[in-house]
Amino acid sequence: MKTISACVEELLVSQPFLEEALSRNIINYSALAEELVTPISEMLKKPVKTGAIMMALRRYNPPTDLGNSPRLKRVIKNLGDITVRSNLSDFTFQNSNTLINSHSKILEHLNTNNNIFYAFTRGILESTIIISSSQKAYVLEHFKNEKQLGVKEQLSAISISLPKGNSKITGLYYQIFKRLAWEGISLYEVVSTTNEFTVLVEDELVDKAFSVIKRLKS
Structure with missing residues (x-):
């Protein structure tokens, strides 16, 4: 059975710009959670609460080298x-x-x-x-x-x-x-x-x- 955390990960992976902003801590978790209520509710086919989505966002671990890798920066x-x-x-x-x-x-x-x-x-x-x-x-x-x-x-x-x-x-x-x-x-x-x-x-x-x-x- 799909979980809220799995839905959050799927949505973030499909939007790398959003994922990167999250990894750099430059995004408002509350506002993002509000935006994700509808798509996640549709994915789970049941209502979900903003608080549960916020918790999943805070627990999400984006790729560590999404742009912050010293090796990547050196190559660029x-x-x-x-x-x-x-x-x-x-x-x-x-x-x-x-x-x-x-x-x-x-x-x-x-x-x-x-x-x-x-x-x-x-x-x-x-x-x-x-x-x-x-x-x-x-x-x-x-x-x-x-x-x-x-x-x-x-x-x-x-x-x-x-x-x-x-x-x-x-x-x-x-x-x-x-x-x-x-x-x-x-x-x-x-x-x-x-x-x-x-x-x-x-x-x-x-x-x-x-x-x-x-x-x-x-």
Whole structure:
């Protein structure tokens, strides 16, 4: 049988911003308990009292490294170079038996031009190509026999060099996403490699997004 404590934990885990505020003791327990009365009552299918919820909130133990880990703070402070590339286009195609052949033609073309920004991601059902907009006609020509699912232009990429061992740091990506979300910056695409992380945003948001990411290091 579900308990009030279990309901409180489920609601907090689903709202990490709220969970972090609670872990930093910057939230009013009484006000939060009042807010949670209705959802918890619905989850338990019976009325619950504010006092019982407050008790569960005070007993809740949030993750200890939700942003306060010294190791996490050290890694964020030591983030590497931040690179911005503008005038990008994002193409999405449905996966097919011939898609790789079309993609190989793009790779051959890129071998002769190192100044072109390019990223390729293959999912289960679809694949995405992010490339300098100057190459739009070239992409459309070599993918003309593929099913195009979408295209988005006027995009910019912000790439961040990550320190080695970043994959062992809990909450690193969360901290980046959190800061961007708090500033109301929506991400159009995310691409990552072992030691590099790239976010794709609309051109009008790139200055704001760059400023947010740069402030991460301070």
